[in-house]
Amino acid sequence: MITYTTSKNDKDLQQILQLQKQNLAAGLTAEQIASQGFVTVMHSFEDLKKMNDIEAHVIAKDDDRVIAYLLAMTNQSRFDIPVLVAMFEMFEKISYQHKKIADYRYIVVGQVCVAEGYRGKGVFDTCYAAYSHNFKNKYEFAITEIATRNQRSIRAHKRVGFETIHEYTAPDGEEWSIVLWKW
Template sequence: MSAPGGERIEIVRATQEHVPKILELARSRSLQGADPAAASQEGFLVSEYTEEVYRAQVVRAEHFYVAVKGPDVLAFLLAYSDERIEQDEWLNRRIKTTLGSFLVIKQVCVARDAARQGVASLLYHHVLEQWTSSPVIAAVVSEPPNQASTRFHRKLGFEELTRLRPPDGRLRTVWVWRKPRESMLQAQYAIAVDLYKHEDNTNWNKLTNFLYITAGLAATLAFVLGKDGAQSEGVARGIGVIITVVGFASALAFAVMLRFGRRYLQARKSAVVDLEEHMAWHGGQRIVGRQVADPGAAWLHSSPTGLVMMLLPAFVSLCWVAMLAVLIAA
């Protein structure tokens, strides 16, 4: 990878000579003494490792790499397998009891002047290309939220596994990366599509039922207020008020149901699109997610039909309110 200025960024195994610069880089990203709001956006470290710890990890860790450009250390990544976990690593031992074997990315840190240049991704891919035998995890601090790290792991295809609070009191979100298994992706895709279709059909059924109920109430109201309806005008008006109130309540209820039904549908659609993104890397084609990112294709993210479906009951509820006002004023 070529860096600005023409020099090439190289990923090399960390050595004892790199440790002073690694320590300096880690301290520059420490949460201690930093503004939490700024650190949340830029990323931070909470493990206050000493020089002795880094020197020991140079020898001990299976994956300890630095990104260098000439004599400068731009970033480093420290990772090791569950076999190298220390006794005092409560979080990793807790994960091991459930997940089994894994590789933990303990620290990744990029110099501020090298941020947003793909250096961290370069380090991660260097590790992920080598490690295929078991899941790769990364525990990201959630208090305060490390939003930069969260965005980064999502971008690389990590999924949220769980949230745990170690003895240090800081909540961690544990992210996991697994080598995709095509058979599992296909099975999950079929389930995701079925759920998407189910939510879509459910919304249309809700709208159909709403129209039936509205038509029935409107016909009943017309009959009651007509010449063949109730003999007493007062009785007819009273029944009419009851019908309009029921109609308004029905329209309001369906408006709420369709609003949240539309949200559920969008969530199911997002799940399908995410799975298609994974499958596209393994020979699949984007179907639901096709052209979503194209200019002028914002309507593909959220169908206007869904908006009309949601607004129709709201409009009908206003009509019922207007009818109620007419009956009361008459």
């Protein structure tokens, strides 16, 4: 039976990291990336725990095994993961409804992943329902960035209700969409 909850202990965090490692773009074939999606950042246990101590990550578990996660990241963590600093800097430059993103109370979906075998079964959508339930009274919206070549993720986020508010090309040539979900 699948349950939706938040990460509560080191075992949950270790299982998030295991699922993350299995879905890193660097370890996948072009076909897997195109059909199944991918994650970009590999977090350290310490960074994941620091983020979780501020706001708990949303997870789906099948019995006692983490089969999906949505990381919760606040502005407090902006300097903890160097590769994401540029995203937070972008939030100081781009606007949503005539106001800089940085001037809102927002939560960043630090990363999303659903284990193979559980995709296409509503786990993604139910995780986001839990995410909204946990954070909608504290934050005005959820925001994240998705590599545009990750079309599976782009489509899934759009289905849940995210809208693209900005697109840019990073110095390494990767194209990104910044997407926002106004609860």
